[in-house]
Amino acid sequence: MKRFLYRVFVLLIFILFIYVYLTFKIEMSSSSQIQILLNIRLPRLILAILTGAGLSLSGAVMQTLFRNPLADSYMLGISGGALFGVMLSKFIFGGNLIINVILSFVFSVLSFFLSLILSKSIKGDKRFTLVLSGLMLNIIFSSVVIVMSMLMRADAKDMFYMLMGSLNIIILKRFIFFYIILALLLIFSFLFFFIKSKELDLLAFGDEIAISSGLEAKKSFYTMMLFSVLIVSILVSFSGIIGFIGVLIPNMVRISKQKHIKLLPESIFYGAFALTLSDFIAKNSMAFEMPVGVVTSIVGVPFLFIILSRSFNAKS
Helix, strand or coil: CHHHHHHHHHHHHHHHHHHHHCCCCCCCCHHHHHHHHHHHHHHHHHHHHHHHHHHHHHHHHHHHHCCCCCCCCCCCCCCHHHHHHHHHHHHHHHCCHHHHHHHHHHHHHHHHHHHHHHHHHHHCHHHHHHHHHHHHHHHHHHHHHHHHHHHHHHHHHHHHHHCHHHCCHHHHHHHHHHEEEEHHHHHHHHHHHHHHHHHHHHHHCHHHHHCCCCHHHHHHHHHHHHHHHHHHHHHHHHHCCCCCCCHHHHHHHHHHCCCCCHHHHHHHHHHHHHHHHHHHHCCCCCCCCHHHHHHHHHHHHHHHHHHHHHHHHCCC
16 A cells, blocks of 8 residues: 555656646746747657656666666667767768668667677676676767767767757657657557566576576577667667666666566656656756756766675675
8 A cells, every 4th residue: 555655646746747847937828938838848758758768668678688787778888879870870861860760770789789799708797898898889989979970060069969868859740750659669668578577587587597487588688689779779869878767767666676567667657757857957957958968977877886886795
């Protein structure tokens, strides 16, 4: 009963916050202000909810598949590869959104396999060599993106917002079809992972236990990773690189939830809540708008230190 009341309370807080997010400094009596709410704030809110939910979902799945609390699209270099794909699309094809998503997915997958290959070539604890490889790839891809932006003479501000993540680049009327696709993809992915929750529970204990239980571990691993990478590549096409949501939220939820049938929906909810709150802070805390990735990084880096400390202590 207490858990139910707590969930109802948190849900009401989120609904109240959504109202604040939409109406902050808005005069409801003004028709022009109402247009701002409908045409700018509402689409941005939808994107924040979908992006936070997607990043948290993919992070939760990746942490299970790699049995690594640090694993997520940012730490594995997948986001960097996705952004490179988006920039390559803009460089060659002028930034068609469909091609953005296709190339983003291709280079996300490429970056994922490169991370695996590099981590195997580095001696040491594979939990950390994998993250190290991913961060190296992120740095390389980000550097190449900067060079390409300079060659394209792109706006430095736009490049900065893509590298640090921003939710201010989408207008609902123009891209409503892609909003629908993104929403349907997330719903389908959640249902897929929800159905596979028992398989994720088994994979969390290791491949040997999963195989002994009759599960095709490698097939399940790569299938789920491809779904996770697809989610990330689409999100990066819309909002750039937003770090730490995929690490922070699933690890917080895992404190009280271990089985994936409960872990995944709560990760999605709190991921959506966290990114929406971060975006509100990014927009309104200063005289200018910060990239939302700056806010998530400020919160996420100390938390990352805590995870590292626990991992090293557990190992010792």
